[in-house]
Each structure stands twice: as C-alpha cells, then as structure tokens.
Amino acid sequence: xxxxxxxxxxxxxxxxxxxxxxxxxxxxxxxxxxxxxxxxxxxxxxxxxxxxxxxxxxxxxxxxxxxxxxxxxxxxxxxxxxxxxxxxxxxxxxxxxxxxxxxxxxxxxxxxxxxxxxxxxxxxxxxxxxxxxxxxxxxxxxxxxxxxxxxxxxxxxxxxxxxxxxxxxxxxxxxxxxxxxxxxxxxxxxxxxxxxxxxxxxxxxxxxxxxxxxxxxxxxxxxxxxxxxxxxxxxxxxxxxxxxxxxxxxxxxxxxxxxxxxxxxxxxxxxxxxxxxxxxxxxxxxxxxxxxxxxxxxxxxxxxxxxxxxxxxxxxxxxxxxxxxxxxxxxxxxxxxxxxxxxxxxxxxxxxxxxxxxxxxxxxxxxxxxxxxxxxxxxxxxxxxxxxxxxxxxxxxxxxxxxxxxxxxxxxxxxxxxxxxxxxxxxxxxxxxxxxxxxxxxxxxxxx
Ligand SMILES: Cc1cc2nc3c(=O)[nH]c(=O)nc-3n(C[C@H](O)[C@H](O)[C@H](O)COP(=O)(O)OP(=O)(O)OC[C@H]3O[C@@H](n4cnc5c(N)ncnc54)[C@H](O)[C@@H]3O)c2cc1C
Numbered sequence: 001x002x003x004x005x006x007x008x009x010x011x012x013x014x015x016x017x018x019x020x021x022x023x024x025x026x027x028x029x030x031x032x033x034x035x036x037x038x039x040x041x042x043x044x045x046x047x048x049x050x051x052x053x054x055x056x057x058x059x060x061x062x063x064x065x066x067x068x069x070x071x072x073x074x075x076x077x078x079x080x081x082x083x084x085x086x087x088x089x090x091x092x093x094x095x096x097x098x099x100x101x102x103x104x105x106x107x108x109x110x111x112x113x114x115x116x117x118x119x120x121x122x123x124x125x126x127x128x129x130x131x132x133x134x135x136x137x138x139x140x141x142x143x144x145x146x147x148x149x150x151x152x153x154x155x156x157x158x159x160x161x162x163x164x165x166x167x168x169x170x171x172x173x174x175x176x177x178x179x180x181x182x183x184x185x186x187x188x189x190x191x192x193x194x195x196x197x198x199x200x201x202x203x204x205x206x207x208x209x210x211x212x213x214x215x216x217x218x219x220x221x222x223x224x225x226x227x228x229x230x231x232x233x234x235x236x237x238x239x240x241x242x243x244x245x246x247x248x249x250x251x252x253x254x255x256x257x258x259x260x261x262x263x264x265x266x267x268x269x270x271x272x273x274x275x276x277x278x279x280x281x282x283x284x285x286x287x288x289x290x291x292x293x294x295x296x297x298x299x300x301x302x303x304x305x306x307x308x309x310x311x312x313x314x315x316x317x318x319x320x321x322x323x324x325x326x327x328x329x330x331x332x333x334x335x336x337x338x339x340x341x342x343x344x345x346x347x348x349x350x351x352x353x354x355x356x357x358x359x360x361x362x363x364x365x366x367x368x369x370x371x372x373x374x375x376x377x378x379x380x381x382x383x384x385x386x387x388x389x390x391x392x393x394x395x396x397x398x399x400x401x402x403x404x405x406x407x408x409x410x411x412x413x414x415x416x417x418x419x420x421x422x423x424x425x426x427x428x429x430x431x432x433x434x435x436x437x438x439x440x441x442x443x444x445x446x447x448x
Contacts, residue, residue, distance in 0.1 A: 001222060001223055001224070002222060002223040002375060003220070003221075003222040003223075004220065004221045004222065004252075004253050004254045005219070005220050006217070006218055006219050006220065006221065006249075006252045006253060007252060008249070008252045008323060009069055009217050009249075010069050010070060010075055010217075010249060010323070010360070011323070011324040012070065012074060012075055012076070012079065012357070012358075012359065012360075013324065013325050013326065013327060013329075013330050013357065013358045014327070014330045014355070014356050014357030014358055015355050015357055016073075016074070016078055016079035016196065016267075016355065016357045016359070017267070017268075017269030017310070017312060017354060017355035017357070018073075018078055018079060018080075018082070018194060018195050018196040018197075018269070018312075019073050019074055019078040019079065019196040020354075020355055021196075021310075022073060022078070022194065022196035022197045022200060024073075024200055025200070025204055026200075026203070026204045026207060028071055028072075028214040028215060029212075029213055029214065030213055030214065030215040030216050030233045030234070031067060031213040031216040031232050031233040031234065031235040031236075031237070032233065032234050032235050033234075033235045034235050034236045034237075034238075035065065035211075035235065035236070035237055035238070036063075036237075036238050036239070037062075037063040037064065037065040037211075037237055037238070037239045038059065038062035038063045038064065038239060038240070038241070039055055039059075039062055039063070039064045039065070039239055039241055039242075039243070039403075040065050040066075040067065040228065040230055040237045040239040040241070040242045040243075041055075041064065041065070041066040041067070041210075041242070041243045041245060042066075042067050042218050042221075042230065042242065042243070042244050042245065042246055043066075043067075043068065043069075043244065043245035043246040043247070043249075044066055044067075044068030044072045044075070044077070044199075044203060044212065044214065044245075045075055045076060045077035045199070045245060045247065045388065045392060046077050046199070046245075046384075046388050046389055046392035046393045046396065047245030047247065047381040047382065047384070047388070047392035047393070047395045047396040047399070048066055048068070048243070048245030048246075048381075048396060049066070049072075049077075049199065049202045049203055049206065049245075049396065050114075050117065050202075050245075050392070050393045050394075050395075050396030050397055050400075051243045051245055051381055051396035051397070051399050051400045052064055052066050052206055052210045052212075052396075052400075053117075053121065053202065053206055053210075053396075054117075054396065054397045054400035054401065055210075055243075055400045055403075055404070056206065056209040056210055058400060058401070058404045058406055059404060060209070063211070064209065064210045064211070065210070065211045065213065065237050065239065066210055066211070066212045066213070067213050067216045067217075067218055067230065067232050067237065068212065068213070068214045068215075068216065069215075069216070069217035069218070070214065070215070070217075071214045071215065072199055072200060072203045072212070072214060073195075073196040073199045073200050073203075075359075076247065076359040076360055076361070076388065077195060077199045077388070077392075078195050078196035078199050078200075079195070079196075079267070079357055079359040080195050080359060080388070080389060081195075081267065081299045081301055081312060081314050082192055082193040082194060082195045082198075082289075082301070082389065083137055083190055083192065083289060083291065083299070083389065084114075084115050084118060084190060084191040084192070084193060084389045084390050085111065085137065085189075085190045085291075085387060085389075085390060086108055086111045086112050086115055086187075086189035086190060086390075087108060087111075087157065087162055087187050087189060087190075088104050088107060088108070088156075089291075089295075089387055096139070096149070096153045096156075096295065101159060101160050104156075104160055105160055106413065108160075108162070109410075110394055110410065110413075110414070111390050111391075111394070112189065113394065113397075113410060114390045114391070114393040114394040114397065115189070115191055115390060115393075117393055117394075117397055118132070118191065118193075118198070118389075118393055119132070119134070119191070121198075121201070121202050121205065122198075122201075124205065125201050125202065125204065125205030126201075127197070127198065127201045128197075130194055130197070130303070130305055131193060131194045131197040131198050131201060132191060132193050132198060133191065133192045133193070133287070134190075134191045134192075135190075135191075135192050135287065135289065136186055136187055136188035136189065136190050137186070137187060137190040137192065137289045137290070137291055138167065138172075138175070138184040138185065138186045138288070138289065138290050138291070139153060139184060139185045139187075139290075139291050139292070139293050140172065140176075140181045140183075140184045140290040140291065140292065140293060140300070141181065141182055141183045141184065141185075141293035141447070142180050142181050142182060142293075142297075142446040142447055143182070143445055143446040143447060145293075145294065145443075145445070145447070146182070146183075146292070146293035146294055146297070146446070146447045147182060147183050147293070149293045149294055150166075150183060150184070150185045150293045153185060153293075154166060154185055157185075157187070162187065162189075163187065163188055163189075164185055164186060164187050164188075165185075165186040166183070166184070166185055166186075167183060167184035167185070167186055168183055169181065169182045169183060171184070172184050173284075174284060174285075175284050175285055175288050176283065176284040176285075176288055176290070176300075176302070176344075177280075177281050177282045177283040177284035177345070178282075178283075178284070178344045178345055180343060180344040181290075184290070185293075190289070192287070192289045192301070193389065194303070195389065213232070213233070215233065216232040216233040216235075217232060217233070218230045218231070218232045219231050219232060221242070221253060221378075223375070223376075223377075224238070226240055226377075227239060227240050227377075228240070228241075228242045228377060228378060230242070240377055241377045241378075241379070241403050242377065242378050242379065243379045243380075243381055243396075243399045243400065243403060244374075244378070244379065244380050244381065244382060245381045245382065245392070245395070245396055245399070246382060247360065247361075247362045247382050247383065247384060247388065247392070248260050248262045248323060248360055248361075248362035248382070248383065249323070249382075250370055250380055250382040250383070255370065255374045255380060255382075256370045256374075256380070256382070256383070256419070256420055258422050258423055258425075259364060259370070259419070259420040259421065259422055259423060260362050260363070260364060260370060260383055260420060260423075261319060261362070261363040261364065261365070261423065261429075261433060262319065262320055262321050262322075262323050262360060262361075262362060263317050263318065263319055263320075263360070263361045263362070263363055263386070263433075263437075264317070264318050264320050264325050264358050264359065264360055264361070265314060265315075265316060265317050265318075265358070265359060265361060266314065266315060266316050266329075266330060266333040266334070266337070266356070266357070266358045266359075267312055267313065267314040267315075267337075267356070267357055267358075267359075268312070268313055268334050268337045268338070268341075268353040268355065268356040268357075269310055269311070269312045269353065269354055269355045269356075270310050270311045270312075270341075270348075270351050270352065270353055270354060271310070271351065271352050271353075271354040272308040272309065272310050273308065273309055273310070273348075273351055274307055274308055274309070275307075275309065278347050278348060278351075279347075280347070282345060282347045282348060283302055283309060283311065283345065283348070284302070285302075286302070286304035286309065287302060287303055287304055288301070288302050289301045289302075292444065292447045292448070293447055294443075294444040294447040294448075295440075296317070296437070296440040296441045296443070296444040296447070296448065297315070297444045297447030297448045298313055298314065298315045298337075298340050298447065298448050299313070299314040299315075300312070300313050300314075300341075300344065310354075311341070311345070313337045313340060313341050315333065315336065315337055315340060315448055316333050316336070316441065317361075317437050317441070318434065318437065319429070319430060319433035319434050319437065321426060321429070321430060323360060325358045329358070330356055330357060330358050331356070333356070333358075334353060334356035337353070337356070338353060340448060341353075343446075361384070361385075361386045361388070362382065362383040362384060362385070363383070363385050363386055364383055364385065364420030364421070365420065365421050365423065366418060366420060366421045367385050368383075368385075368417045368418055368419065368420055369381075369382065369383050369384065369385070369391065369395050369417065369420075370382040370383035370419070370420055371383075371395060371398065371399070371414065371415065371417065372402075372415060372419075373402070373403075379399045379402060379403045380399070381395035381396050381398065381399035382395065383420060394414070398410070398411055398414045398415070402415060
C-alpha cells in the first residue's frame with residue numbers, strides 16, 4: 001500500500017498586495033467530514049483550479065472536490081505579476097530570443113490555448129477588464145545591453161512571423177512617465193491579470209460545480225484498494241483519481257525528488273496614489289506592464305482603479321530548496337526594490353511601498369513540467385518553469401484530459417515531453433544555482 005506523509009506545507013512570506021486589494025466574495029470552508037468523490041484535486045492555484053474547470057466540463061455529473069492548504073489567492077497564484085505571456089519567455093536563458101523555430105511555434109500554440117481557456121473563464125464568470133486585460137506587454141530596455149537583447153528578440157519574432165512593435169525612448173516616456181527607459185518591444189498577445197481577482201473569480205465561478213475546501217492541507221495520501229484517501233483538516237476525501245496541482249510541493253508527495261528547483265522571487269506594491277498628487281504626468285498612462293529586456297531584470301507594472309493608481313515592482317530570484325524564505329530576506333529585497341523604483345520615478349520618493357512579499361516558483365533544468373500519471377490514478381500537473389499563469393493553466397487542462405482519457409493532438413505532444421532531469425546533490429546545487437543567478441542579476445545592471 002502506498003502511503004505518503006506530507007511533512008512540508010506551503011509558507012508564503014509577506015502579504016501579497018494583489019491579494020490585499022482584492023475583495024473576496026465567497027466564504028472559505030474547511031473540510032470537516034469524511035467524504036467520497038469521483039475526483040480529488042489538491043492545490044487551488046492555476047493548475048488545480050484549471051484542472052477542476054476542465055473536469056467539470058468533461059464530466060459534468062461527477063463529484064469533484066478540491067483541497068487547498070491555505071486560502072485561494074494567498075499562495076503564489078495570487079502573488080505574481082499577472083503577465084499571461086504567449087510568446088517565448090524562458091526565465092533561465094540569458095535572453096528571450098529563440099533558436100528552435102518549430103519548437104517555439106508549438107510553445108506559442110500551447111500558451112495561446114491556455115490563454116483562450118482563461119479568456120473563457122473571464123467571459124463566463126464576468127471578470128472585469130481590470131481583472132483580465134488583453135492589453136499586451138512591453139519588454140523594456142534601460143541600457144545598451146537591454147536594447148541589444150530586445151533587438152535579438154525582435155529579429156526572432158520577425159523570423160517566426162509574430163506581431164510586434166518597437167518603441168523609442170519618447171514613446172516609453174509617454175507610456176510610463178519615466179525617462180529611465182531607452183526603448184521597448186511591444187507584443188500584443190499577452191493578457192494582464194489582477195492575479196488574486198482572477199484566481200478568486202475562477203474559484204467562485206466553479207463553486208457550484210466543485211466542492212472547494214480551503215484551510216485544508218493534505219497531510220497524508222494513501223492508496224486503499226482501488227481508491228486514494230487524502231487526510232486533511234478534520235476530514236478525509238476518498239476518490240479513485242487524484243490530480244496534484246501543488247507545483248514544487250509535489251516532492252512532498254514523494255514524486256520528482258531531486259529534480260525540481262525551488263526558486264523564489266519578490267515583489268513590492270506602492271500605496272495608492274492619484275495622478276495629481278505628484279504634479280505632472282510622472283507615471284504616464286493609467287495602466288502599463290513592462291517586462292525586463294534582460295530576464296534577470298525588474299518587472300514593473302502600473303494599475304489604476306477608480307482614479308487611484310499603484311505600481312508593482314518584481315525583482316530577484318533565489319534558490320531555496322527548503323521551500324521557504326524569511327521575512328528578513330523579503331525586507332532586504334524590498335529595500336533594493338525601493339532603490340530600483342526611485343531610479344525610475346525620481347519624483348515619487350515619498351510614495352510608500354505598502355506591501356512586500358515573496359513567492360515560490362518551480363523550475364526544471366530541462367524546462368519541462370513534472371507531468372503525468374505518477375502512480376495508478378495519481379496525476380501530476382506541476383512544475384511550471386516560472387510562467388504558471390499560462391503553463392500551470394495548461395498543465396491543469398492537460399491533466400484533466402489525460403486522467404479522463406480525452407485524446408487530443410495537444411495532449412499527445414504535452415505528455416510526450418521528457419521528465420525533469422536530476423539536479424546535482426546539495427549543497428552543490430544550492431551553491432551552483434545561486435551563484436549563476438547572482439552573476440546573471442549583476443550582469444542585468446540597469447535592467448534590474
Ligand atoms: C512575485 C511573483 C511574480 C510572478 N510573476 C508571474 C507572471 O507575471 N506571470 C506568470 O506566468 N507567472 C508569474 N509568477 C509565477 C506564478 O505565480 C506561478 O507560476 C503560479 O502561481 C503557479 O501556479 P500553480 O497552480 O502551478 O502553483 P501555485 O500557485 O503555487 O498553487 C499550488 C497550490 O497548492 C497548494 N498546496 C501545496 N501543498 C498542499 C497540500 N499539501 N495540501 C493542499 N494544498 C497544497 C498551495 O497552497 C498553493 O495554493 C510569479 C510568481 C511570483 C512569486
């Protein structure tokens with residue numbers, strides 16, 4: 001009999017600004033009883049909730065239960081920068097330009113499949129434009145090196161026939177109000193989400209069809225006869241099939257051990273301000289979204305609701321196999337983010353950062369997901385390689401298709417990927433990964 005005891009539970013350090021400013025419109029219910037279901041999903045992020053939606057479409061009569069350790073939107077799904085990106089965006093390569101054109105076109109097709117799934121969510125559950133905004137995004141360059149990286153990216157987009165527009169320093173200044181940027185590369189296919197609102201909207205929309213239990217961490221998972229039994233909170237769920245959408249925490253369920261890199265990244269959000277508080281057009285248009293030309297630089301985004309704006313800045317990556325980071329680390333990175341922000345918006349030194357937080361990503365060395373039927377009736381939709389708004393949405397959809405035997409050319413391609421390769425043993429991996437990240441961050445210079 002397989003029996004997994006889950007010893008490590010998610011810890012999310014700092015309060016996510018997205019979650020703090022998002023309103024929750026449905027109660028959180030913990031698991032209190034022993035129940036039976038046709039399907040159990042573990043994890044209430046992009047992967048778990050997307051798997052739940054897809055299952056509810058494929059098997060409308062089945063009983064589907066989802067268990068989330070914390071509260072929907074308090075984990076990484078509600079603490080990211082909200083870029084749903086269609087074009088290539090490989091965090092662990094030095095730049096975004098592409099070599100293998102056919103593989104890249106496949107990847108874009110997959111990303112767009114996930115984005116269109118999310119667009120259906122937005123339409124069906126009535127999400128506002130502020131929650132799901134198909135506005136596109138800009139890769140912003142602040143240095144010669146950044147301009148060069150953008151130019152390489154432009155050429156590779158041109159080669160694969162992807163729409164894009166080059167922006168000069170004046171256009172960047174007009175958009176952002178900042179003189180910091182020297183150029184940009186706009187691609188129209190990205191959707192900008194308010195991540196906490198999107199993930200809550202998805203959970204609320206699903207709740208008539210899917211029993212979602214929050215504050216219900218799965219502590220044990222065992223195979224009993226032809227069924228799996230998960231113990232959580234004061235109850236348990238027995239189901240013949242289980243989908244794990246727990247990202248890097250999949251290793252606590254005894255899977256993919258020694259193959260997943262647990263990377264943290266960090267963000268800060270200013271308090272709300274109105275345009276006229278600082279005089280002049282110091283932050284430009286109401287909404288804009290910038291990725292760094294160098295993948296190791298700073299992501300910066302402005303949102304405006306009812307005339308009140310906020311700016312969010314995300315920087316830094318650290319490798320933390322313990323799957324947690326300290327408040328002290330978050331505070332240290334927040335101080336660096338303050339400096340990056342002030343360099344971009346010198347008129348806004350008095351604007352406080354109201355929230356600072358960290359969140360976990362899961363990367364594999366060969367950039368593949370941790371996907372498949374890992375034990376009989378137990379499916380994994382994990383390891384999003386840093387771009388989970390899209391990749392985990394896709395993983396959840398694909399896991400539901402796979403587990404229900406729903407064939408498609410997309411699933412054929414998706415499930416035929418290799419498995420994540422092994423990492424070197426610790427502490428070699430820790431030293432190696434953190435050194436490479438730090439060197440790349442230093443090289444990013446003004447982009448960070
Ligand atoms: C600051 C920051 C910025 C980011 N920006 C972007 C971005 O712009 N675009 C993008 O695509 N991605 C971004 N990301 C990454 C993105 O947030 C993740 O890739 C995404 O959340 C992964 O989704 P997921 O559903 O796979 O995992 P998660 O969102 O981590 O969800 C997994 C869930 O499983 C739950 N869980 C774990 N263990 C258990 C258990 N034992 N029992 C029950 N539940 C459990 C967790 O509580 C969690 O809610 C960013 C991340 C951070 C931190």
